[in-house]
Amino acid sequence: MAEPAVAPRSDEWPPAMALLAGVGASIGVLPGVLFLVSIPLTLGYSALVVLLTPWFAVVCVVLPGLLAVGAVRLLSRRDRWVLVLAGSTVTAHVGWLAYRGLVHGEATWPILLLAGPALAPLAAMAPSVRSWLTEGRDPS
Numbered sequence: 001m002a003e004p005a006v007a008p009r010s011d012e013w014p015p016a017m018a019l020l021a022g023v024g025a026s027i028g029v030l031p032g033v034l035f036l037v038s039i040p041l042t043l044g045y046s047a048l049v050v051l052l053t054p055w056f057a058v059v060c061v062v063l064p065g066l067l068a069v070g071a072v073r074l075l076s077r078r079d080r081w082v083l084v085l086a087g088s089t090v091t092a093h094v095g096w097l098a099y100r101g102l103v104h105g106e107a108t109w110p111i112l113l114l115a116g117p118a119l120a121p122l123a124a125m126a127p128s129v130r131s132w133l134t135e136g137r138d139p140s
Helices: 016-043 047-052 054-075 081-104 109-113 115-124 127-135
Strands: none
Touching: 016 054, 016 081, 016 115, 016 127, 054 081, 054 115, 081 109, 081 115, 109 115
16 A cells, blocks of 8 residues: 655755755845945935946845845745846856956955855755755645
8 A cells, every 4th residue: 555645844944055045145135235325324425316326226226135035935935046046146246256366366355245145046056955945836
């Protein structure tokens, strides 16, 4: 007699790589928010001027917002693609900073600030995260 299939428990913890990706993406929200707050205070601009500048708006609002949405979607077992796509820009930037630090001898301390969000998409692409996401879905 075949054993009945056991449904996965909803209170089960996610794999370590999913937690690492979620925490890394959540940490990635902080530099953008701090940058958004500090630029108007240090340079004397109003927050509206900063938000109307496209570069500041992307760095301070769009990317941290996408990282936060991606972390929530990943940890709520919906999908991982928002986190992977939002975090891949940070990963590419960290790679560029590492290259410049190694080849040109420039300062590499910004890599430490961006290590969490840079590793988040890599951790989200782990096979254990994929299997955890697919086992939580209904087959219908």
